[in-house]
Amino acid sequence: FRSYxxxxxxxxxxxxxxxxxxxxxxxxxxCSDQLDVLTEQLIEFANAKHFxxxxxxxxxxxxxxxxxxxxxxxxxxxxxxxxxxxxxxxYLKERNNKxxxxxxxxxxxxxxxxxxxxxxxxx
Numbered sequence: 001f002r003s004y005x006x007x008x009x010x011x012x013x014x015x016x017x018x019x020x021x022x023x024x025x026x027x028x029x030x031c032s033d034q035l036d037v038l039t040e041q042l043i044e045f046a047n048a049k050h051f052x053x054x055x056x057x058x059x060x061x062x063x064x065x066x067x068x069x070x071x072x073x074x075x076x077x078x079x080x081x082x083x084x085x086x087x088x089x090x091y092l093k094e095r096n097n098k099x100x101x102x103x104x105x106x107x108x109x110x111x112x113x114x115x116x117x118x119x120x121x122x123x
Contacts, residue, residue: 002038006045013049020052022115024061024107054115061110073103080106083113 012018021042026035046053058072067075074095081091087109094102 002034002041005038006041009042010045013051018051020054020115020119021046022054022056022108022111024104024111025055025057027058052115052119054111054118056111056114058107061107061114064110064114073100073106076110077103077106080109080113084109 023039023042026039043053061076062072065075065079067079077091077094081087087106090102090105094100094106
C-alpha cells in the first residue's frame, strides 16, 4: 500500500512539476510505525528528486494564522478560507460536521502556503 501511495505522489509531482514538498510534522504521541516509515520514504523520494522538504508542527501553523481560538483546527480552517476562498464549500461542511473530516486538508493547504511564503521571501 505504501508503494502505491508513493507512486501516486510521484505521478502528481511529475504532472504538476512540483519543486518542493510541505508537510505537517506528525505528533509522536499519535503516530504509528507505518506512518513514520511512509514519512521517511516520502522525504527520501523528495531528496532523490532534489525537492526541498519543509515540515511544520501544528503550533507553528497556528502561529502563522495569528488566531487565538480554543479550537485550533477551526482557526486553521478560517485562516485558509480567508486566503483561499475556493475551499468555502469544504469549510462550510467542516463547520457543520460533528467530526473533523476536512481538518487535515486545511492543515495541508496551510503547510503549502507557509512553504510558498518562505520560498518567496528567500528569493
